[in-house]
Amino acid sequence: MAQIWKDEDVSLEPLKGRKVAVIGYGSQGRAWALNMRDSGVDVIVGLRPNGKSWDQAKADGFEPLPIPEAAKKADVIVMLIPDMAQPEVYEKYIEPNLEEGNALVFAHGFNIHYGLIKPPKNVDVVMVAPKSPGPKVREAYLQGRGVPALVAVHQDATGKAWDLVLAIAKAIGCTRAGVIKTTFKEETETDLIGEQTVLVGGLMELLLKGFENLVELGYQPEIAYFEAINEAKLIMDLIWQYGFYGMLKRVSDTAKYGGLTVGPRVIDEHVKENMKKASERVLNGEFAKEWVEEYKSGSKKLTELMEKVKEHPAEKVGRELRKMMGLEEE
Structure with a gap:
């Protein structure tokens, strides 16, 4: 049987005192940033300056930052730009700003599973993969519900990666519906x-x-x-x-x-x-x-x-x- 966590099983405590940078403000990025902020998480948004997403984030009450600046300020970095754009953005802007004990969060395992992104050994690498488009993630959250998600830990450098990934799933509302334990390999290949x-x-x-x-x-x-x-x-x-x-x-x-x-x-x-x-x-x-x-x-x-x-x-x-x-x- 699959291991499933519900809302009452999970705490937001692992996110207390941590700054979360959401990189990207598209379908998933906007939903995650808004839901986490509404859950009391300290969220910043990292974007390429002066695009449509930048204006949307400002309209939603964020003060977006250029991606490298957001990555430097945060200790939890959520990669929510398109899969194929991630490796270049990671190499140029994220990796140079990673510090020991930071966490990288993905919504899909593609780049990690196929080795297109290879994080250093001293950071946590986790995944929350909502089984729904971003707008539905937001809509369900606002209605007091959630959408199911898959959760996985690829690299547990701190020994606390599972606590963190479950807290993120709770912060975006997914534990309300239930989250299922998986691996980056299983999520990527089945998807x-x-x-x-x-x-x-x-x-x-x-x-x-x-x-x-x-x-x-x-x-x-x-x-x-x-x-x-x-x-x-x-x-x-x-x-x-x-x-x-x-x-x-x-x-x-x-x-x-x-x-x-x-x-x-x-x-x-x-x-x-x-x-x-x-x-x-x-x-x-x-x-x-x-x-x-x-x-x-x-x-x-x-x-x-x-x-x-x-x-x-x-x-x-x-x-x-x-x-x-x-x-x-x-």
Whole structure:
């Protein structure tokens, strides 16, 4: 069984007297900084000067500092800029300002697990990975709730890293829902495999292939969009709230029978084998190497792939239907 901590199991005491620098003020950065401040933590924000994030942080009542200055002032440094930007920022601005006993905090294990960032041995290296986008982390906190998170310690230089990481999870509201013990390796690999085979890659391809199949059978694209794509959200909402069995109890008997008998013929063991092959590329580091090289060369392939999705007939008809439903602005 997984080890889970709840709010009553954890204290904010390990953060008392410590200054926390949140590096980055995007989706997660803003939520973490605001939640920690509201929890009574001494928070500063480190940013590149004069950008949109700088103005947003000032509007939220912070006095942002350049990244190296924030890193020097703090003894807990939270890395919440995009994964691919972290190694350069760390090397230039964070590492020169680290002192013995400091702590580095990550929301995703990618750079530590694949060795793109190699902290000195005299600092704690920990992770709190909320299982939700940043705005939901903030929204849940304000409602007196929290979102679940994964917590891990990669390096316990002080002997108190676990106390610290749990205190941070509490300060951003995650222990209200519950936090699960993991490792940087497990979090990184499951996150990448899940994104590629199911959440982004697998799911999107399933929806697009379903749309294409209906259109190729001669049905109107608008009808195909509703049947193969739009209604997927309604089913996922039911699964999210009630689980698979609960979802099945809430759809028609025709949908139950058709889904349970035909689904395994479509998503069969061959698909699972493809998932395993994709997973192996994550486990052996091939994907990380490919992605780092792609990013450093200007993300040309990613740009081309994004444009291909933008121009897909399902996206074009979907854009019009979303406008019709008031879900997307003109």
